[in-house]
Amino acid sequence: MSDSSGTPRPRSHSRPRSRSVRRALMAAVATFGLAAAVATAATGPADASAPAPPSGWSQVFLDDFDGAAGSSVNTSNWQFDTGTSYPGGAGNWGTGEVESMTSSTSNVSLDGNGDLLITPRRDASGNWTSGRIETTRTDFQPPAGGKLRVEARLQMPNVTGDAAAGYWPAFWMLGAPFRGNYQNWPGVGELDIMENVQGLNKTWATMHCGTSPGGPCNETSGIGNSTACPNTTCQSGFHTYTMEWDRSVSPEAIRFSVDGVTYQTVTANQMDAATWTNATNHGFFVILNVAMGGGFPGAFGGGPTGATEPGHPMVVDYVQVLQSSGGGGGGGGGTTPPPTGDRDAYGQIQAESYDGQSGVGTETTTDTGGGQDMGYLANGDWALYKGVNFGSTPATQFYGRVASGAGGGVSGLVEVRLDSRTNAPIGSFAVGDTGGWQSWRTVPANIGSVTGTHDVYLTFSSGQPADFVNVNWFDFGH
Structure with missing residues (x-):
């Protein structure tokens, strides 16, 4: 989750990539597109099951957030970030936000109807608390020559105007080398699938990479774009926010969409090869959180203020990760094709x-x-x-x-x-x-x-x- 106001973030330090044998990833490239997996309509029910993977795709992670009302998340899938920073990491989560994250069910809980609630709270002294969870897994990446699709169906905090000042919900990913290091951002890559501030009817999608400030990825802003939510506003309805990372094409591409409409694409040829490799040649983990205050809300009026209303949750119906496999003969998977002659x-x-x-x-x-x-x-x-x-x-x-x-x-x-x-x-x-x-x-x-x-x-x-x-x-x- 970036600070698009220009507030400095920790400088990137290169780190050797991890490598493992991935024999299972060398299957044929899937030829069935994701067009058949159009997102569930925003006007659908609050709790809707994750759509079944289309032909040629497999599900590698799913949390439907089923459980008793008031219970916590499945800690086999998720771990809590608490306080105001990672251990030894930048204060205020590196973005200037003002809340303290907790593992309390007052901030992070299930609603009993198949949804996760991440709810910012303010105590009598004016101190804010909220929730931030990330997947225990850090290995989400496309197979060689294949694709990765990460999506969540969610409703942003249903609050607008002055009452929304300082609200900053997000669904995003960080490169696996960040976990335990906390000093190598943005070089290890960040993929913001959905960010929103101030209750505006917009979703932002951004890739962060390279060095900060400036660098090939224009940090701390990153390479991003925004769009309004279709049909219903981002706050009043559920929408499906998706990142599709495609290694089956050349140049490699990362696409962001809302309800099946792509509005931002970042390709490998937008930066030098070393920057792209450092940002993508590893797994990622997924993060859900609602921050309060910080650089991004600051760029749109600031907050929280005395008029900001606590208690409006981000409601998450499901998070799902799919992949299609790659490899195979014939020069597939976005590789250089074989010549037609000798x-x-x-x-x-x-x-x-x-x-x-x-x-x-x-x-x-x-x-x-x-x-x-x-x-x-x-x-x-x-x-x-x-x-x-x-x-x-x-x-x-x-x-x-x-x-x-x-x-x-x-x-x-x-x-x-x-x-x-x-x-x-x-x-x-x-x-x-x-x-x-x-x-x-x-x-x-x-x-x-x-x-x-x-x-x-x-x-x-x-x-x-x-x-x-x-x-x-x-x-x-x-």
Whole structure:
């Protein structure tokens, strides 16, 4: 939740990305769009079940907030942020807001009708309390070549005018590296799916990234836009607020919508590759809260004031996270497509332009030239490149552009085979940790003399099961 007034936030400090084996994410790219999953009408009932995932999508998280009236949230799904900051983090949650967050059911509770209530309160001394919860999970991100959809159906606090001064409800996400660090914002990324201030009939959607102040993402404002809620106002009706993060297109895109209407899109080519990677190459966690005061309300008149009415909750019907899987052959998933004719063995062959593969993923690279690299490569994985033309002068060298963040002595072989994965390699080179998964080097290898046109297989062999290499491109030489 940003402070769009320009109040300084903690500077970003880069931190190595975490990496895990994601074999389950390498399924075919879903071809069914989300158009069929149009949001539930804002005028529908207060409690409406989350829509079933459309074909090709799977549900990875759901909380319908079912439970007895006055009970707390499911702490398997959510954890409380309390007080006025994270431990050791910026005061007043880094935004200048004035409330103290609590885990009390007077601030955060279920209504008994399938809704969550986050309610700001003011005591007799004028002190404000409210609620802020975040998912225990921090791993929400699209699979390679796939999509992630995060949505909530909710009603903003139903208060407007002077009585709404200082109200700041939000549904948003922070990059996983922020948890436990609290000093690396905005570099690790923030995705604001819904923000509102002062009871205005508007929803704001924003991506925060880069450095603050200024930087490629215009901090502390971020890259954002706003729109009015359709049909009913944001305060008087329920609306479905959605973020769809799409890795199946190039450039990669993050889209924000209300009731199925997209009003803000941020794409990877709006910033340098390193900024995008730092902001997106990891999981995220989801946050729901109602703040009081701070920089964003301050930009629209300020508050809270003596006229501000406490006790108006943000009402959340459900929070749901869906994903569609990616990967597969044929250059899908937003990767460089394979050529329609023969490939030139002596020109760079983009690793992600494979004609077939097993166990392979793709991701945005920070290497010179940008684009995608082929990653998540481990023992037994392979990629096929059809119709590579070596000509009549024998090729005797192979060059691979590789990077590795594998630790603990993990290493392996990048092998070249012709025409069949079961044929003996014509050459190979070993690779281990290069200093990071985006720390690139070009490694040469001798190969047996090759002429003519062949299907080329890159195969990956290791004595350990862990990922050991990324490949950006390869070519051959005489």
